[in-house]
Amino acid sequence: MNTTSISPIIQASNLSRTFNTEKQIVPVLKNISLDIHPGDYISITGASGVGKTTLLNIIGLLDTEHDGDMLFSASRIAIVFQEHNLIKTLTAEENIALPLFAMGVNKKERIRRACAALSQVNLLEKNACFPSQLSTGECQRVSIARALVTNPDLLIADEPTGDLDSMTAREMMELFSSLNRELRMTIVVATHNLELANCATQKYLLKDGVLQKIDTNNSNQVDVQIECSDIPDTTKSNLVPQSPYIS
Ligand SMILES: Nc1ncnc2c1ncn2[C@@H]1O[C@H](COP(=O)(O)OP(=O)(O)OP(=O)(O)O)[C@@H](O)[C@H]1O
Ligand SMILES: [Mg+2]
DSSP: OOOTTSOOSEEEEEEEEEEEOSSOEEEEEEEEEEEEOTTOEEEEEOOTTSSHHHHHHHHTTSOOOOEEEEEEOOSSEEEEOTTOOOOTTSOHHHHHHHHHHHTTOOHHHHHHHHHHHHHHTTOGGGTTOOGGGSOHHHHHHHHHHHHHTTOOSEEEEESTTTTSOHHHHHHHHHHHHHHHHHHOOEEEEEOSOHHHHHHSSEEEEEETTEEEEOOTTOHHHHHHHOOGGGSOGGGGGGOOSSOTTOO
């Protein structure tokens, strides 16, 4: 779909981010500009430590310590964190219902929607479990459900399949694709999983602090831009055969 005539919900211009630690200055992002329109499905790949989470934190307004401009007009944003960030003393269902509590939704409706979100990630039977009673991958699915429970218009997901087996990861990819296709949910995902990255309609590679758009119409460019050295060893098994960025 051509969305260029619709106003972006996020307009990032010349974003730069440098971390100053006691020992060193770490320049991470360099003059990144990105427009995100309603209904976009954007993936960002790149080597570990290249700055994907840093960029998502800025896009999601969690980090304002950057240079450049951020215009933001999404009405409801939800984030799937790379570290899950579940509250240990709450059950899966309560973790998922928490954002609804903050929105003033009544208890009966909170439970109904939390259970529906748990069903979306095929985890309804674990509703009463605490995070310590769940596997890492199950915690990841709970964090996806928590993000979906508010019906966000913008979903930011940081490595949302990183702890999942390939079959469950594929189920989550199908879920994201259907949310984008059927509800026109805007999705921005950072991932090492090239199969997930390939589900997006716009694909970017973050390298050396610079965000490069992958031109899927130009296979030569894709082959040159995506090299195995851009992807950590642990995730090379996720590479799909041939050029992964050609749909
Ligand atoms: N608060 C911080 N202070 C100092 N350096 C930081 C801080 N946060 C991130 N960095 C550095 O910024 C760089 C980018 O980190 P970031 O977490 O964005 O990478 P990433 O691409 O998400 O990596 P991964 O694929 O492993 O999740 C890293 O070198 C990291 O050490
Ligand atoms: Mg990260």
